Amino acid sequence: xxxxxxxxxxxxxxxxxxxxxxxxxxxxxxxxxxxxxxxxxxxxxxxxxxxxxxxxxxxxxxxxxxxxxxxxxxxxxxxxxxxxxxxxxxxxxxxxxxxxxxxxxxxxxxxxxxxxxxxxxxxxxxxxxxxxxxxxxxxxxxxxxxxxxxxxxxxxxxxxxxxxxxxxxxxxxxxxxxxxxxxxxxxxx
Numbered sequence: 156x157x158x159x160x161x162x163x164x165x166x167x168x169x170x171x172x173x174x175x176x177x178x179x180x181x182x183x184x185x186x187x188x189x190x191x192x193x194x195x196x197x198x199x200x201x202x203x204x205x206x207x208x209x210x211x212x213x214x215x216x217x218x219x220x221x222x223x224x225x226x227x228x229x230x231x232x233x234x235x236x237x238x239x240x241x242x243x244x245x246x247x248x249x250x251x252x253x254x255x256x257x258x259x260x261x262x263x264x265x266x267x268x269x270x271x272x273x274x275x276x277x278x279x280x281x282x283x284x285x286x287x288x289x290x291x292x293x294x295x296x297x298x299x300x301x302x303x304x305x306x307x308x309x310x311x312x313x314x315x316x317x318x319x320x321x322x323x324x325x326x327x328x329x330x331x332x333x334x335x336x337x338x339x340x341x342x343x344x
Contacts, residue, residue: 162188202227211235214328217335219289219297220282220321225275229325232275236330242323249276251319276318279325283317295337 162185165171166178173181206212206223215226239245246252250271287310290301300320305313328335 159188199223211329214332214334215325218321218324218328219337220279220286220317221325222282225278225282228275228278229329232272233326233329235332236326239326239330242326245326246319246322248272249279249322251276251279251315251322279318279322280314282321283314286317286321287314297337 162181165173166182166185203223206216206227209227209230211230212223212226215221215229216223221229233239233245236245239248243252248271250273287301287305290298290305301313301317304316308316324335327333
């Protein structure tokens with residue numbers, strides 16, 4: 156039963172054998188739920204308006220897995236990306252690169268560092284999850300790269316690798332001022 160759909164009929168139906176106090180409590184909770192839904196909708200609309208009005212956000216939103224929330228948070232956090240020399244530095248600042256432990260000339264890569272901005276890192280990771288779900292429809296170079304990666308690595312590592320790539324792409328889009336170009340299949344070969 157979908158509670159959101161059934162709640163109005165549940166509150167109005169006298170056959171439900173609800174006590175008056177429970178009915179009053181449920182009615183109060185239902186009004187609060189509706190209020191919170193309207194507040195969430197207003198905030199989402201405001202974020203969409205900011206993302207639509209800013210040129211950098213509009214460019215970022217063309218990247219797979221980057222929506223209004225990720226684009227506005229990225230622009231708010233790094234502006235035009237001039238604080239970083241390369242996309243790898245931006246990804247490292249987000250904590251999306253492997254931690255490296257080197258000794259005796261041998262580099263050992265560990266898990267992601269999780270340093271930097273945890274909120275923005277989480278947004279990029281969730282965007283990467285969305286990309287992974289939709290990648291089966293992508294036949295371009297980016298989709299082929301994800302398919303090859305998914306064939307040889309565990310799911311969570313693939314998601315972090317996609318998030319790393321999305322962050323690097325976002326930095327290039329911000330720092331260059333150019334639009335994101337979806338790579339064709341020939342570019343991936």
